[in-house]
Amino acid sequence: MGNARQLPGQPYERRSRLKEGVLGLALALLPFAVLVALVVIPAIDSLLFSLGQIPKNNVAFSTGMHLISSPHLTLAVYRNLFASKYFAADLALTLSVTLFSVILVVVVSYGLALYVRFTHDRFSRLVRSLYLVPMFIPIVIASYALITFWGDHGFLNAVFSHLGLAFSTPIFHEAGIVLGQVWQGIPFAVLLLGSGLDNIAEEQIEAARDVGARMFTVFRKIVLPLNLVPLLIVTTFTFIGVMGSFTVPYLIGPNAPQMLSVEMSSHFGDYNQPQPAVAMAIVTFVIAAIAGAAYVWGTSRDERKSR
Amino acid sequence: MSPLWFLKVSALRRVFGVVLVAAMGVFLLMPLLTMALWAFAQTWQYPSLAPTVYSLKWWAWVFQNGDVGHAVFYSFTTAPVVTLLSAVICLPAAYAFSRLRFPGKRFFFVSLLATNAFPKFGLYISIATLFYRLNLMSTFVGVVLIQLINTLVFMTWIPAAGFDGVGRELEEAARDAGAGPMRVFFRITLPIALPSIIVAAVLAFLAAFDEAQGTLVVGLPNIVTMPVLMYRLVSNYPEPVSAVFSILLAIPSIILLLFARRYLIAGYLAAGFTR
Numbered sequence A: 001m002g003n004a005r006q007l008p009g010q011p012y013e014r015r016s017r018l019k020e021g022v023l024g025l026a027l028a029l030l031p032f033a034v035l036v037a038l039v040v041i042p043a044i045d046s047l048l049f050s051l052g053q054i055p056k057n058n059v060a061f062s063t064g065m066h067l068i069s070s071p072h073l074t075l076a077v078y079r080n081l082f083a084s085k086y087f088a089a090d091l092a093l094t095l096s097v098t099l100f101s102v103i104l105v106v107v108v109s110y111g112l113a114l115y116v117r118f119t120h121d122r123f124s125r126l127v128r129s130l131y132l133v134p135m136f137i138p139i140v141i142a143s144y145a146l147i148t149f150w151g152d153h154g155f156l157n158a159v160f161s162h163l164g165l166a167f168s169t170p171i172f173h174e175a176g177i178v179l180g181q182v183w184q185g186i187p188f189a190v191l192l193l194g195s196g197l198d199n200i201a202e203e204q205i206e207a208a209r210d211v212g213a214r215m216f217t218v219f220r221k222i223v224l225p226l227n228l229v230p231l232l233i234v235t236t237f238t239f240i241g242v243m244g245s246f247t248v249p250y251l252i253g254p255n256a257p258q259m260l261s262v263e264m265s266s267h268f269g270d271y272n273q274p275q276p277a278v279a280m281a282i283v284t285f286v287i288a289a290i291a292g293a294a295y296v297w298g299t300s301r302d303e304r305k306s307r
Numbered sequence B: 001m002s003p004l005w006f007l008k009v010s011a012l013r014r015v016f017g018v019v020l021v022a023a024m025g026v027f028l029l030m031p032l033l034t035m036a037l038w039a040f041a042q043t044w045q046y047p048s049l050a051p052t053v054y055s056l057k058w059w060a061w062v063f064q065n066g067d068v069g070h071a072v073f074y075s076f077t078t079a080p081v082v083t084l085l086s087a088v089i090c091l092p093a094a095y096a097f098s099r100l101r102f103p104g105k106r107f108f109f110v111s112l113l114a115t116n117a118f119p120k121f122g123l124y125i126s127i128a129t130l131f132y133r134l135n136l137m138s139t140f141v142g143v144v145l146i147q148l149i150n151t152l153v154f155m156t157w158i159p160a161a162g163f164d165g166v167g168r169e170l171e172e173a174a175r176d177a178g179a180g181p182m183r184v185f186f187r188i189t190l191p192i193a194l195p196s197i198i199v200a201a202v203l204a205f206l207a208a209f210d211e212a213q214g215t216l217v218v219g220l221p222n223i224v225t226m227p228v229l230m231y232r233l234v235s236n237y238p239e240p241v242s243a244v245f246s247i248l249l250a251i252p253s254i255i256l257l258l259f260a261r262r263y264l265i266a267g268y269l270a271a272g273f274t275r
Helices: A011-050 A076-083 A085-118 A122-130 A139-150 A155-162 A174-198 A202-210 A215-226 A228-244 A247-252 A260-268 A274-306 B010-038 B057-064 B066-099 B105-111 B120-134 B140-149 B152-164 B168-176 B181-210 B213-219 B226-236 B239-265 B268-274
Strands: B041-043
Touching: A011 A274, A011 B066, A011 B105, A011 B120, A011 B140, A011 B152, A076 A085, A076 A274, A085 A122, A085 A174, A085 A228, A085 A260, A085 A274, A122 B010, A139 A155, A139 A174, A139 A247, A139 B010, A139 B226, A139 B239, A155 B010, A174 A215, A174 A228, A174 A247, A174 B010, A174 B268, A202 A215, A215 A228, A228 A260, A228 A274, A228 B268, A247 A260, A260 A274, A260 B120, A274 B105, A274 B120, B010 B239, B041 B239, B057 B239, B066 B105, B066 B140, B066 B152, B066 B181, B066 B226, B066 B239, B105 B152, B120 B140, B120 B213, B140 B181, B140 B213, B152 B181, B152 B268, B168 B181, B181 B226, B181 B239, B181 B268, B213 B226, B226 B239, B239 B268
Parallel strands: none
Antiparallel strands: none
């Protein structure tokens, strides 16, 4: 990215670099300011509230039930939370749904991306159009559509009964949430994984096959290394997306245990217990932040390598 | 030979293709088709595979319902405003991330990821308390601001990759030929980066259009958008009402899909996220 037209150290060069730095910062600060105002500050508010600091001017927080208030920071809210077996069940469900969803999204999408990359006929053209569909269906609609198809006495149930087969619906069970997440997650994952595959020359793979490399070896030694960053990004974004998702578990999840996002919403609304709700949000955020750190680590490592 | 060697055998490839297309069709499209059938059903008794009596009466009901009209109005005013505002805020930043050198560049770029990492519900409640103080609850501006959050990543990351793709030689050649910086930007840089900006705008629009949680928290009771109304319809009304409404809600998205499909497949989205 170096600009070699001017010799370094000249006053003109230095002044124009200063100007560039100031302008760049000013422009970058615009979305960052929105981020600070609408994400960082509310997040800090939430964190302090969950640590026992109750703001006077915040009716939603200060009129809650079972408030723990303390002159200094306290972990009491978290201690209560982690002592609760309901929270443990919710957390376990959230983690297992997230894990299964990520694995399924990655495996299915990788398969589709490979298929679309290495075959060129009318079927693969059709697949190319099909996999994009969920990206454009609002998730409220998708959840509702999944219920009409997979639900008890839904379309699939009817088909099974005509065939004389037993059917047990995933809707309102953990499997239903995973189903919804996979349905929703496929387009983004295939697009990203596919973009990594586009950089792989077919000759490269054929050459490896010619010297006798087996299919799995080709995948492990050639395809995967060139596609590691997109894979990491898909994993991270799917992980964070599923962790924080609300609509799918709210509409197709079980009543109890529930995913933390839904539990948060009931604690706020139905139970009027904002403090544990906010603490759950912080727990989810910390787990998501670990995934985010993996993304930052992976992409910055790649950047250094490419320079 | 490709890693999917069996796809090189013509007969096997056809079988695989048919099976895959059928499986994807069932998994991705059948739920939508089932729902579409519901929209025209008067009665649909299990285990019949199609509605037993067809009717358009729920369409009439939906079109005559005042709440629906309001929701359509607010959805189609908030989402475009959010998209425009997001473009004004993020596109200059995207250009800076691509072309200018400044301290903390990588930090500011990656930090936008935080909009995705915090579970939205906790955030929306905190924002709501802020909005109470600023008198933004249940206002158009408040809803626009809430929906703006989900657009920042798309609107910055994807166009930044788009600006990366504009060759500097091209710009310099135009500069050497006597074009001013503005002219170079509008005649060379912008047209080449445009597909990325289109993809970003489409995704930002969809993100705003689909947003239900924050709009629910901040918008009620005055501002109800279509997805927010959908929550109520799913739980309180007979099956066909939600189905009819879903079809209406899906129309703008499908139009955008047909429009943006080739840019998405061409990798403009992926470029933004892998940059």
